[in-house]
Amino acid sequence: MLDDTHGDAFVAFEHVQKSYDGKSLVVKDLNLRIGKGEFLTMLGPSGSGKTTCLMMLAGFETATHGEILLDGRPINQVPPHKRGIGMVFQNYALFPHMTVGENLSFPLEVRGMSKSERETRIKRALDMVQMGAFANRRPAQLSGGQQQRIALARALVFDPKLVLMDEPLGALDKQLREHMQFEIKQLHETLGITVVYVTHDQGEALTMSDRVAVFNDGRIQQLAPPAELYERPENSFVAQFIGENNKLQGTIEELSGDKALVRLGSGELIDATPVNVTQKGQPTLVSIRPERVEFKPEMMPADAHLVDATVRDVIYMGDILRVRLHVAGSDEFVMKIRNTLGQTKLSPGQEIKVGWHPADARALDPV
């Protein structure tokens, strides 16, 4: 793991800014350090600047301001072909007029490798992605998943230390995507390469990454390992972008250390953990994960404040039941309960009381 004060980052963005039109910044003062062998994911909605960051690292865009370092060496002036970075593109970008073997041979040929050396490496790379029998096919003759594997093999065949992936699984169906996530993760671990991965799919980011950088509006909103990102979002954007969250608007009634009492718009009081609120009377947005909401008193701390709720509907989802509740004047409050044997049956119209552990309710900046 790497913190921002660490000196020998493998990849470092230092105060990087990027503007396309000279009027607005697409990337605003980016500082990011990526350790050797790390799997870092840039996650964010489209237009958040994550792909621009990747393109600057690859050398296809130039930083308007700031420095990008690779292995301690500034690379702003280094052309893309001298950076030695492997890259997997969203549409795979396999050369359609070459066979799979020729596609893999290309990076080795431009490096002037001998024929025998090339053949060994191509074979090794194809075997690595279980595509050894496909060297003579054209990309058009392969399925999406197979093309994805070839693109991966091509990006790895010349042994780059750093591999960039730009939404590589975006075009695959769900099942194949999950399978490929697993394979990419395994390759990362066996080869010990550093991976910078761009995606807008939070599930992908959470399952694969060592750390996730959540981008929005040209800034990193939070940089943390997946579990921390999910459980301890630092602001409202991250809380809403990662996973599902219930939002309750209110003001800080009491603030004491790691506990806060929030008065909701409807007048009810709830417990929360203060995250980025600092004083009494401040407006706040409290976020609570649906699976952390409880309605059985025995599951809650004894002194927890409870809130009145009315069941609107119950959706049967197999492993869980998704209950939509009317809480504090809104119909959008969701509670997920496990579908266990003997689980209490809830029905629409039923009046219940819900509560949660104060640590699960995070009082964040208001939106």
Add this chain to the structure above:
Amino acid sequence: MANALDPHAAIATTASGAPDGPLRTADGKPLARALARSQARAKRRAFWLVLPLLAFILLTFAIPIGQMLQRSFYNAGFSDNMPQLSQWFAENPRGTDPDEAAWTALAQDLQASAEARTIGTVGTRINYDVPGTRSLFTSTGRQVRRGVEPPYQAALLEIDEKWGEPRLWSAMREASNPVTTNFYLASVDRTRNDQGEIVKVPERQQIYGTLFARTFWLSLLITATTFILGFPIAHLLATLPMRKSNLLMILVLLPFWTSLLVRTTSWMVLLQQQGVINDILVWLGLIGNSQRLQMIYNQTGTIIAMTHILLPFMVLPLYSVMRTINPSYVRAARSLGATSWTAFRRVYFPQTLPGLGAGALLVFILAVGYYITPALVGGSSGQLISNMIAMHMTDTLNWSMAAALASLLLGAVLILYWLYDKLVGIDNLKLG
């Protein structure tokens, strides 16, 4: 695999189908016939819709071209109007000296032809092979009409002793058969001597070979220059933002919307010796006033004007192909370690080949048959084979010769087309 298309898979689900034998419908009719019947109505309707165009093309294009091509090897101008002499030629082998029977046939045919006023046609036909003989036929015809007495040999030689020339008799023998290869022979600078052997024409008269060679060479050169000029423009068009590329596209298409004559005339204004370009060069002091460049009424003029006119035909197919090439291919090549030149040469350029092939084929075929521009700005050294065809159509009225030249040109283009199909594959062609 698509199982629905696999007959063996389908048999299993067809209750009435025999295990071997053809597939049948539920009531036992052969499936293929039922399919044809169910589609027949739609096909008939579709046919009625295209019928007007089919008739139009047949009447105005296919039939005239067929007739034109027929002229290149079939000319009955002599044989129809000189039946007796044609008969005599058919009965006596080549090398037989004309006897009195031949002279009798000649005199009677001339008389009949003169009375039917077709003697001009006969003379014209022989004139193709032996220049200057049309007047021999017409003047002799006039005198024969007034009456001629046997012996005919003496009588005709009395009228004009040219009638005794073996070359004339050889030409008449050739013309007595309406089916002839003579026009094709002439198109490749060959002729038949008095013994009927195929020989080269005298060097001073060898014009078609040179013209064909020049036509193909200039067309090749024009194709190359349109490629060199058009490729970067097409690339720019394909990569610029939409608004700017639309503007540029209008500039590329502008020549298309301007009259061919206006364009050619403006080249005259620019290129002539007292023209704009020469004036500028003199003004800049690059050349002296007495050394003004000759850039028009020669091959240079033809090349410049035709390159300009044919440029859009190269740019448009290239553009349509380049627009579909995803920029990530070049990026991928660069990230894999290729310099920008290598990425262009090995990744970008090969993907533009379908457009390049289409553009080159289009420009070349158009250039090979181009007529107006070389006629206006080509001078004598910039004339192409099409100008010669036009000359035979309008000046010498030797349509058979024009047809033979045109057929050779058509044949050459078809061979090129076939070669292209063999080398590149015609299904790789992308016109837009």
